[in-house]
Amino acid sequence: MAVKEPIVQRIERTDVPAIIQAIIEDGCVIIKNFTDLETIEKVNAETKPYIDADKPWKGDLFPPETRRCSNLVGRSKTAREQWIVDPLIKTLTSKFVDKTTTNFYGETKHTYTSEAICSIAMTFDVGPGAKAQRLHRDDKNFHVDHEDQTATGYRVGSDVMMAFMIPGVKTTVENGATIAIPGSHLWGADRAPKQHEAVPALMEPTDCWVMLGGLYHAGGANVTESERRTLHGMFFARGYFRQEENAYLANSTEEVLSWAPEAQKIMGYELSSPNIGFVNFKTPLQYMRGVEIDAFGDFDPSQEK
Ligand SMILES: O=C(O)CCC(=O)C(=O)O
Ligand SMILES: [Fe+2]
Structure with missing residues (x-):
């Protein structure tokens, strides 16, 4: 049997059913024409002062060459007004993150839906010389017990978060495009990700990388002399993850x-x-x-x- 090479599907933003199907199959997708260049330039400009003021990280989460703009929603009016409220994001978080349950209140059945919220939004600006992050699942923070779904196929509702990442520049293998393992959202908790299984999410500005919280991925290495790889990330999680x-x-x-x-x-x-x-x-x-x-x-x- 031929082994299927992992690839990242690229789908136009108008084809919502195909975007949903790609996320179910691969745990990730690149949406083409998610946004426009003018909007990206505004977000790049609004975040730049914070990126310039940020300091090298001392630790394992980020290489020291990476700079960040945290609180992206508070700091970028454009990201707040154009991106986090984008109807396509709402459609996808409703499908993959919102949680609906039913209970009896006395003998009457009640059904409630907790809608996803933006849990964190941040710009990642990876500088020349930065090493790649280690492959990881972003939902480690939420202590998800991942069952092996490779034989059964993906159960919609088994992820508690998902991410949308919009490049501020063209991302390349050299400048540190995010790397990811399509299909790894299906893996059980005991399977370790291997570097050779990962593929780069090469994007043009106006694209958007979408991934489920259970997908293994990492910021790539930047081996260029002088290019910075800017990526604006928005992460949505279950709405009840709060007090x-x-x-x-x-x-x-x-x-x-x-x-x-x-x-x-x-x-x-x-x-x-x-x-x-x-x-x-x-x-x-x-x-x-x-x-x-x-x-x-x-x-x-x-x-x-
Ligand atoms: O910079 C990137 O491409 C991804 C960053 C990331 O995955 C993280 O910090 O959790
Ligand atoms: Fe991550």
């Missing part, structure tokens, strides 16, 4: 800083391992105390030998 009572808005910074450390921690002002709940790459408590940090680093230490 039921919103203590963050109910209590002032001053009040929270007066609480005992155990109470602060139990109320969510520290992080959930590995990466959930940071703000400008600080823990909420560091941020509220106005702590200055010279170099941002991993929240959890690397477990590599």
